[in-house]
Amino acid sequence: MSYRFGVITDRGIAIRTAMTDDDLSAWNDVRRIVMPNESVPTIAVLRAEERPDTLMLLAESGDQVVGSGVANRSQVDGGFVAARVVPDHRRRGVGSALLRVLLDHLVDRGFGSARAHVEDDGAHAFAVRHGFQEVDREVEQVRALTPDEPPAPPFEGVEFWTVAQRPELLPRSFALAQQGYADMVLKTGPAVVPINEWLIEEATLPGGTFVALERGIIVGYAGLNAWTDDDTRAENGLTVVDRRWRGRGLATALKRRQLAWAAAHGIREIVTWTQEGNEAMQRVNVSLGYVPRSVSRTMRRDLP
Helix, strand or coil: CCCCCEEECCCCCEEEECCCHHHHHHHHHHHHHHCCCCCCCCHHHHHHCCCCCCEEEEEEECCEEEEEEEEEECCCCCEEEEEEECHHHCCCCHHHHHHHHHHHHHHHCCCCEEEEEECCHHHHHHHHHCCCEEEEEEEEEEEECCCCCCCCCCCCCCEEEECCCCCCHHHHCHHHHHHHHHHCCCCCCCCCCCHHHHHHHCCCCHHHCEEEEECCEEEEEEEEEECCCCCCEEEEEEEEECHHHCCCCHHHHHHHHHHHHHHHCCCCEEEEEEECCCHHHHHHHHHCCCEEEEEEEEEEEECC
């Protein structure tokens, strides 16, 4: 991390960089409180994803951590920020103090814009007050599982393997993943995910990550990711089907195999996020029993 300093606000809040493993653990604790329906990354993943543009902050009142923040490069354009404050310490200027430091960092790093995600009206109002405007939305869908989920039926024309069975399929699937990212329905342009991030973040449950091959060529991929703090929950990673195979039910076939595997391995809830506008994948999820739970709004503002 390149941004090392301490800031004391006029309300007695100390803001400092999260540098040690204990700091990152405290940073994760704030995320758990503020975002209870999202998995937190492990310390190892946080370390692996550190970049020159990364800044992670803690906000402290006395010896109590009351907030956290992160600034980084966005996967779409510009920078990304998140300022989080535990409920008992909101409306005291902590979030604004964190956001000022994060935005200053992005300006210093040469970014011309900043993005943020908000999931409730209070966070939306906070973002608007600080100059952000909504540019996109993502929909959260959730699938409850029972131990007796049915096995997936046969699917003609392809063979299915898991990344646990054939680990080399994960890096080989990256080319198809890039096709999927390019086709994502984002109002502000396609996502750009480097292969090193792909290999770290995808298929953290390799036994539940399925790859479809046609005569040895990868034509479908469905990732499944572990929930750091709860073995009974998991999150869908990227689901992508080669353009030539779309509309034939291959995405459904991949996800049915995921559901059966997850149920057999003690998972009782799977969470997935899809962009507003990607109704095709949302319909696939609904057909498999997923139900909507929340909406995350993507906010953007220009930087001076």
